[in-house]
Every structure is written in structure tokens, then in C-alpha cells.
Amino acid sequence: MSGGVSVLDIKGMSKSYGAVKAVDDVDLHIDHGEILGLIGPNGSGKSTFFDCTTGLARPDGGKVSLEGQDISDWSLNRIAREGRMLRSFQKTVVFKKLNVEENLVIAGQMFTFGGVLSTFGIGRGTRAKVKGLREHARELISLVGLDQVAHMPAGNLSGGQQKLIQFASMLMPDPRLIMLDEPMAGINPKLIERVVETIQYANQKMGVSFLIIEHNIDVVTSLCSRTIVLDRGRKLCEGTPAQVIANDQVREAYLGG
Numbered sequence: 001m002s003g004g005v006s007v008l009d010i011k012g013m014s015k016s017y018g019a020v021k022a023v024d025d026v027d028l029h030i031d032h033g034e035i036l037g038l039i040g041p042n043g044s045g046k047s048t049f050f051d052c053t054t055g056l057a058r059p060d061g062g063k064v065s066l067e068g069q070d071i072s073d074w075s076l077n078r079i080a081r082e083g084r085m086l087r088s089f090q091k092t093v094v095f096k097k098l099n100v101e102e103n104l105v106i107a108g109q110m111f112t113f114g115g116v117l118s119t120f121g122i123g124r125g126t127r128a129k130v131k132g133l134r135e136h137a138r139e140l141i142s143l144v145g146l147d148q149v150a151h152m153p154a155g156n157l158s159g160g161q162q163k164l165i166q167f168a169s170m171l172m173p174d175p176r177l178i179m180l181d182e183p184m185a186g187i188n189p190k191l192i193e194r195v196v197e198t199i200q201y202a203n204q205k206m207g208v209s210f211l212i213i214e215h216n217i218d219v220v221t222s223l224c225s226r227t228i229v230l231d232r233g234r235k236l237c238e239g240t241p242a243q244v245i246a247n248d249q250v251r252e253a254y255l256g257g
């Protein structure tokens with residue numbers, strides 16, 4: 001239950017690039033425990049919406065509240081390092097020379113120790129901190145099914161496996177909200193299943209809410225309780241995945257008739 005305060009509440013988000021209104025006066029809220037889908041044609045403003053929400057791009061207007069706190073003026077670094085709201089990029093980013101476990105430990109170290117350690121009840125002292133991070137990393141490596149390759153350099157693994165590393169890294173600081181930009185792009189059906197299950201696990205067992213940009217409609221249907229459709233920067237419609245798919249305007253603008 002949300003208790004009335006959304007995880008994320010955005011009002012009037014707008015961003016233009018020259019004459020292009022990439023995002024045009026969009027409102028969006030995510031309830032606690034919700035998995036919200038964000039879909040729409042190429043160039044409809046989905047990634048720009050993420051950029052503006054996470055401080056990567058400065059919006060022309062709009063208010064961003066995270067768990068009731070106004071973070072509209074926060075920098076990209078402040079939002080990222082705090083570890084409450086995290087995002088992935090369309091392009092996967094991992095430390096290629098480090099092994100899988102080291103990737104997760106480093107990710108954990110980049111965030112404030114407080115959040116991670118409170119999960120494990122570990123006190124001060126660097127060794128204890130790193131031990132806690134290692135234990136947490138191992139759990140998450142199992143969760144995404146990378147135990148067999150935990151000590152291989154990330155750069156030697158497939159693109160799909162690297163996506164799993166990135167995803168597991170994002171769970172390290174115990175975030176409240178994860179924003180995923182096309183998590184299924186370029187990965188095979190079996191791994192898609194694994195990523196879907198992992199998102200569901202993180203959602204149900206770890207209490208992480210999600211905002212997911214995804215072109216794979218089957219994935220959107222199986223994961224999301226609600227979906228927002230963007231078209232040319234504006235919200236075209238909103239509803240359950242089934243409602244949205246049945247909408248004539250969505251079919252015309254996005255799904256191809």
C-alpha cells in the first residue's frame with residue numbers, strides 16, 4: 001500500500017531540443033510496489049524523460065518528487081550517489097576488466113554505505129563493509145543466475161550477461177525505484193525470461209518499484225500493471241497493457257494498425 005505518497009511523482013515535465021519538443025508537459029506517478037511501463041514510437045521522448053528525471057538533462061520545466069521529497073534541483077551525481085532512484089541506459093555499461101563480483105562490489109561502494117549496511121546490520125570498519133558488500137553481491141549474482149561466471153572478467157561475457165551484471169549492480173544499494181531503458185533489447189528469449197523473473201523478484205521480495213521503457217509488448221504485458229504511451233513528447237494514453245494495446249490511437253501511432 002502506498003499510504004498516499006508515490007515513489008515518484010512528476011508534474012509538467014518538458015524538454016525541448018531546438019525546435020523539437022522531446023518531452024511536452026508530461027505528468028507521471030509511480031505507486032510504491034508498482035511496475036509502470038513507458039512505451040511509444042522511436043523518438044517519442046522516453047529516454048529524454050528518463051534523462052530529465054535523473055538529472056542527466058536539465059528540463060525546461062517540471063517538478064520531480066521522490067518519496068514526497070522535491071528533488072527537481074538535485075544534480076545527476078547527488079541523485080545517483082544517494083542510490084534511491086537508479087537508471088540504466090540503452091547501452092550497457094560494465095567494468096569490462098573486473099570480474100562479475102568485483103563489478104557489484106564497486107557498484108555498492110559507489111553508493112552511500114548507510115543504505116547497504118542497514119540491510120545487513122554491519123557496523124563501521126572498512127573490512128566489515130567490504131565483507132557485507134561481497135555477501136550482498138554473491139546473493140544478487142545468484143539471483144540473476146551468474147554464479148558460474150562470477151569470477152570471469154565482465155568484458156568476456158555476452159551482451160545479455162552484461163545486462164544482468166548491470167541489473168544486479170543496480171540492486172546493490174537497495175534502491176526504492178529502478179528505471180530501465182529497454183532492458184530486453186538485444187537479448188535472447190531465455191535471458192528475457194530470466195530478466196523478467198529477476199525484475200519480478202526484486203519487485204515482490206525487495207520492494208523495488210520500476211519504470212520500464214520497453215518495445216517488447218509481451219514483456220510489458222507480463223510485467224506491468226499500468227502503462228503510459230508517449231507520442232511526440234506527449235502522453236497519448238494510459239491504462240493496463242491490455243487497454244493500451246486495444247487503443248486505436250496507440251495502434252496507429254505505435255503498433256502499426
Ligand SMILES: Nc1ncnc2c1ncn2[C@@H]1O[C@H](COP(=O)(O)OP(=O)(O)OP(=O)(O)O)[C@@H](O)[C@H]1O
Pocket residue numbers: 017020021022040041042043044045046047048049
Ligand atoms: N541530446 C539531444 N540533443 C538533441 N536532440 C535530442 C537529444 N536527445 C534526444 N533528442 C531528440 O528528442 C527526441 C526524443 O528522443 P528520445 O531519445 O527521448 O526518444 P525515445 O522515445 O527514447 O526513442 P527510442 O525508442 O528510439 O529510444 C528525438 O527527436 C531526439 O532526436
Ligand SMILES: [Mg+2]
Pocket residue numbers: 046047048090181
Ligand atoms: Mg530511447
